[in-house]
Amino acid sequence: CSDLNHGHIRQAIRDQHLLTIAGTMSYLNWRTPNGCATCRPALNYYLISTWPGEAKDDPQSRLINERAHANIQKDGTYSVVPRMWGGVTNPAELRRIADVADKYNVPMVKVTGGQRI
Known part of the structure; x- marks a missing residue:
């Protein structure tokens, strides 16, 4: 879905104060509009761990163990x-x-x- 590495994505989330999966995908020019079962949980985790009180959590983008x-x-x-x-x-x-x-x-x-x- 993206050629960007973990560090680059996390840095963009911090620097641009990105708070949603959709906003992050848009800002980083994601190749697939809705992401996949691998990138969405990662993005959701990055967002809520970087901005725990502000980021919009997407429960459907959590790994099953985390959802439960x-x-x-x-x-x-x-x-x-x-x-x-x-x-x-x-x-x-x-x-x-x-x-x-x-x-x-x-x-x-x-x-x-x-x-x-």
């Missing part, structure tokens, strides 16, 4: 991925996580290096 915010494990349990940008959270968000663990009788909660709980 959960991954099934080999033992049948799930790991969830709460929105903690850069691993930063606050007491209220941690309480919400604890409330969910209580609600579903989760006996143990682990925080992994990949921001999974």
